[in-house]
Amino acid sequence: MRFDDISSLVGNTPLVGIQKLSPNPNVRLWAKLEGQNPTGSLKDRIALKMIEEAEASGELSEDRVLLEPTSGNTGISLAFLARRRGYRLVCVMPETASKERTQMIQLFGGEVVYSPGKEGSNGAITMAQQMVEEDSKYLMLYQYGNEANPRAHYDTTGPEILRDLPEVTHFVAGLGTGGTLTGVGRFFAKNKPEVRIIAAEPEQGDLVYGLRSLDEGFIPPILDQSVLHGKVKVNAEDSVAWTQALAKEEGIFAGISAGATVFVARRYAQRMDAGDIVCLFADGGWKYLSTEIWTTQLEEAAERVEYMPW
Amino acid sequence: MSVKVNIPSVLRSAVGGSKSVEGQSGPLRELLENLGNQYPELREQVLDEDGQLHRFVNIYVNDEDVRYLDGLETKVAEGDVVAILPAVAGGDT
Numbered sequence: 001m002r003f004d005d006i007s008s009l010v011g012n013t014p015l016v017g018i019q020k021l022s023p024n025p026n027v028r029l030w031a032k033l034e035g036q037n038p039t040g041s042l043k044d045r046i047a048l049k050m051i052e053e054a055e056a057s058g059e060l061s062e063d064r065v066l067l068e069p070t071s072g073n074t075g076i077s078l079a080f081l082a083r084r085r086g087y088r089l090v091c092v093m094p095e096t097a098s099k100e101r102t103q104m105i106q107l108f109g110g111e112v113v114y115s116p117g118k119e120g121s122n123g124a125i126t127m128a129q130q131m132v133e134e135d136s137k138y139l140m141l142y143q144y145g146n147e148a149n150p151r152a153h154y155d156t157t158g159p160e161i162l163r164d165l166p167e168v169t170h171f172v173a174g175l176g177t178g179g180t181l182t183g184v185g186r187f188f189a190k191n192k193p194e195v196r197i198i199a200a201e202p203e204q205g206d207l208v209y210g211l212r213s214l215d216e217g218f219i220p221p222i223l224d225q226s227v228l229h230g231k232v233k234v235n236a237e238d239s240v241a242w243t244q245a246l247a248k249e250e251g252i253f254a255g256i257s258a259g260a261t262v263f264v265a266r267r268y269a270q271r272m273d274a275g276d277i278v279c280l281f282a283d284g285g286w287k288y289l290s291t292e293i294w295t296t297q298l299e300e301a302a303e304r305v306e307y308m309p310w
Numbered sequence: 311m312s313v314k315v316n317i318p319s320v321l322r323s324a325v326g327g328s329k330s331v332e333g334q335s336g337p338l339r340e341l342l343e344n345l346g347n348q349y350p351e352l353r354e355q356v357l358d359e360d361g362q363l364h365r366f367v368n369i370y371v372n373d374e375d376v377r378y379l380d381g382l383e384t385k386v387a388e389g390d391v392v393a394i395l396p397a398v399a400g401g402d403t
Binding site: 070071073121122124125144174177201202207211213215216225230232255283310 | 395
């Protein structure tokens with residue numbers, strides 16, 4: 001394998017069987033390992049697409065400073081590409097994000113500004129929006145509202161799955177910006193409409209839901225709810241438990257949202273006669289090592305990540 | 311056994327500060343209407359003027375979002391857990 005430069009390595013991730021975790025012998029479970037991307041998460045796909053489209057439209061020029069609300073992964077992906085292309089980047093991240101995330105953004109030359117941890121990602125979005133309003137040098141690509149995000153998955157993630165597993169019946173991915181679910185969902189709606197698209201929604205700490213009023217609620221503008229067939233919320237304890245099981249049973253070192261997708265896939269597998277469920281593992285476990293969730297008793301590990309974005 | 315309904319902090323003042331209240335089995339809409347008789351402010355916040363689910367409110371029956379089940383017609387059985395949560399940004403972004 002030979003490539004012109006590191007950004008050519010984005011996408012084309014492997015699909016790996018995780019059959020030991022299937023509760024039904026007639027249902028095969030598969031993991032799409034997005035941790036194999038250059039910076040270790042699926043966000044390399046959307047960062048590349050958002051930057052390419054902003055350059056093509058002329059919106060992104062060298063005098064602008066990229067600004068992005070992120071819980072880490074998108075910030076790391078943007079930092080890696082911004083460094084290669086000579087742009088400045090500022091990331092707004094909840095202070096509860098694992099410390100590896102700050103380290104990785106900074107090692108690629110990105111700057112980090114923290115938003116209050118108890119406000120979760122909502123707080124990071126609000127703070128970034130204020131900064132953009134106050135200073136016109138900032139260009140916010142805004143993964144929650146940028147159609148390049150679902151388009152990246154429509155163009156790459158979806159076709160890769162169909163190519164590698166034409167018999168796929170279900171697709172499960174974590175719900176964050178909704179970009180993966182929307183893009184892959186639209187791809188299958190067009191190319192194999194019988195595939196069911198299921199969201200695994202991380203349940204967050206109680207304080208994150210402590211809005212002053214319901215009008216502060218947030219639905220990502222790019223999330224197309226019409227392509228979803230199911231949405232299951234998964235708490236930190238179940239997600240951590242299945243992330244631990246992945247390491248123990250399958251030898252897969254994945255991030256915490258991977259455990260949430262396995263939890264949801266197993267629920268569906270128990271109800272099905274037969275089928276093939278693809279779980280999208282958004283990232284590898286590296287950025288969670290400092291939480292020591294693999295070596296800590298489940299209950300304590302779950303408490304530790306309750307307010308950490310995953 | 312009845313149905314446990316978890317209330318998020320933003321709506322707790324509408325139910326006298328409780329973290330959860332008890333509801334009746336049957337269609338979700340009936341459960342909410344009955345609770346609404348008891349706690350009018352809860353009904354006002356969860357349902358809009360047309361009697362549809364508020365845009366920024368998610369309701370889950372045994373952790374599954376009812377928008378992808380049968381919406382407000384979703385059947386709730388004895389022993390099920392209903393959770394009401396505001397829609398907030400989350401996940402790994």
